[in-house]
Amino acid sequence: xxLDWKIGGLALGLVFFAAVLLVKPIGVSTQxxxxxxxxxxxxxxxxxxxxxxxYTATNxxxxxxxxxxxxxxxxxxxxxxxxxxxxxxxGAASVWQRGGVGPAERRVPELWRANFGDSPVKRYAAAxxxxxxxLYGARLAGGCTSGHMMSGMMQTAVSGYLxxxxxxxxxxxxxxxxxxxxx
Amino acid sequence: MEIIxxxxxxxAFGAVLDRIGASNPNVIGRMLNLTNLKLMKAIxxxxxxxxxxxxxxxxxxxxxVGHMSVKTAYLGVFAGGLLLGVGWALAGYCPGxxxxxxxxxxxxxxxxxxxxxLGAAAYMATYPAIKATGLLDAILGGNATLGTxxxxxxxxxxxxxxxxxGIVLGLVFVAVAFVLPERIIRKDTRLPAE
Numbered sequence: 001x002x003l004d005w006k007i008g009g010l011a012l013g014l015v016f017f018a019a020v021l022l023v024k025p026i027g028v029s030t031q032x033x034x035x036x037x038x039x040x041x042x043x044x045x046x047x048x049x050x051x052x053x054x055y056t057a058t059n060x061x062x063x064x065x066x067x068x069x070x071x072x073x074x075x076x077x078x079x080x081x082x083x084x085x086x087x088x089x090x091g092a093a094s095v096w097q098r099g100g101v102g103p104a105e106r107r108v109p110e111l112w113r114a115n116f117g118d119s120p121v122k123r124y125a126a127a128x129x130x131x132x133x134x135l136y137g138a139r140l141a142g143g144c145t146s147g148h149m150m151s152g153m154m155q156t157a158v159s160g161y162l163x164x165x166x167x168x169x170x171x172x173x174x175x176x177x178x179x180x181x182x183x
Numbered sequence: 184m185e186i187i188x189x190x191x192x193x194x195a196f197g198a199v200l201d202r203i204g205a206s207n208p209n210v211i212g213r214m215l216n217l218t219n220l221k222l223m224k225a226i227x228x229x230x231x232x233x234x235x236x237x238x239x240x241x242x243x244x245x246x247x248v249g250h251m252s253v254k255t256a257y258l259g260v261f262a263g264g265l266l267l268g269v270g271w272a273l274a275g276y277c278p279g280x281x282x283x284x285x286x287x288x289x290x291x292x293x294x295x296x297x298x299x300x301l302g303a304a305a306y307m308a309t310y311p312a313i314k315a316t317g318l319l320d321a322i323l324g325g326n327a328t329l330g331t332x333x334x335x336x337x338x339x340x341x342x343x344x345x346x347x348x349g350i351v352l353g354l355v356f357v358a359v360a361f362v363l364p365e366r367i368i369r370k371d372t373r374l375p376a377e
Binding site: 006009011012013017018019020021022023024028029035036061062078079082085087089090092098100101105106107110120124125131132135136139142143145146147149150157158162163164166170174176178179 | 185186188189190191192193194195196197198199200201202203204206207208209210212213215216217218221222224225226227228229230231232233234236237240246247250251252253254255256257259260261262263264265266267268269270271272273274275276277278279280281282283284285286287288289290291292294295296297298299300301302303304305306307308310311313318323324326327328329330332340345348349352353356360368
């Protein structure tokens with residue numbers, strides 16, 4: 001079911017190479033901001049506005065770097081946003097093709113269950129809080145595991161090494177504290 | 184054309200993340216608590232393979248150097264990495280793998296994405312205050328690479344040839360992938376000593 005790490009690692013490396021060969025390095029976390037912007041702009045169309053030479057926004061973050069996020073919010077059918085939607089579809093197709101994830105596992109993952117019990121509410125609360133911290137951190141860092149760690153270190157980017165050092169320095173002690181029972 | 188590439192490469196990326204177990208929070212938890220490092224080995228191998236192919240292709244003139252995109256280094260990169268690390272361990276997802284896991288029907292992945300959208304919105308709201316702290320000011324040469332990559336404007340942290348260094352480091356990543364043990368924490372270490 002799970003590929004041997006040598007085959008899996010080679011396949012993953014080829015995908016990252018194909019991206020930089022054909023278009024640009026892979027990144028994901030920016031698209032959470034773009035989706036937020038799309039939702040926000042749907043509620044309040046005054047958020048993103050077209051200017052003489054592009055787009056701008058009332059929000060300083062969407063307006064930064066010459067309004068490139070504002071532009072993506074105005075035109076969500078762009079490469080980076082469609083890329084993330086395709087990830088969802090590709091992942092779903094792969095899971096379906098190998099027979100799917102079982103109902104108990106979909107409800108509460110087994111390692112979590114072994115350490116914190118079978119309460120879905122507790123698990124979803126933790127996943128929600130985790131998601132909040134992950135995306136706040138990724139936006140502060142300017143990238144996530146894909147953009148900084150994988151694409152960045154692959155390009156010998158100093159920022160990629162800096163990010164990976166921070167991510168593992170926090171993730172390993174946290175996991176050692178949380179997951180004492182094995183499953 | 185770009186949209187077709189987005190569908191093909193994005194779809195392949197999602198499928199591979201599923202097949203290596205990166206979108207399975209159990210696999211992430213076992214990697215980060217150092218009881219099963221097979222995924223870490225796959226990640227290291229992938230970085231190495233990507234690096235060797237990209238810089239090798241550049242030296243042969245087959246890969247456009249202009250496709251590189253190096254992000255700026257600033258203190259917030261490290262601080263944000265710390266935050267991401269805590270959430271990654273807690274949820275078992277990072278932004279990309281959370282999306283793939285939602286595609287797998289994992290219910291907690293939808294909670295992760297909802298939390299992520301709120302976290303990203305919180306950053307959008309606090310961005311001016313964060314910027315005012317100086318956390319976003321460039322350090323270590325800004326958008327620098329470890330060597331100096333020919334044909335780019337990225338500053339080199341060292342004067343070493345960036346493409347050759349990229350291949351050497353890529354091979355180091357591959358070697359570390361093979362040398363890294365599959366398990367660091369032994370099963371018995373948490374039992375009381377007899």
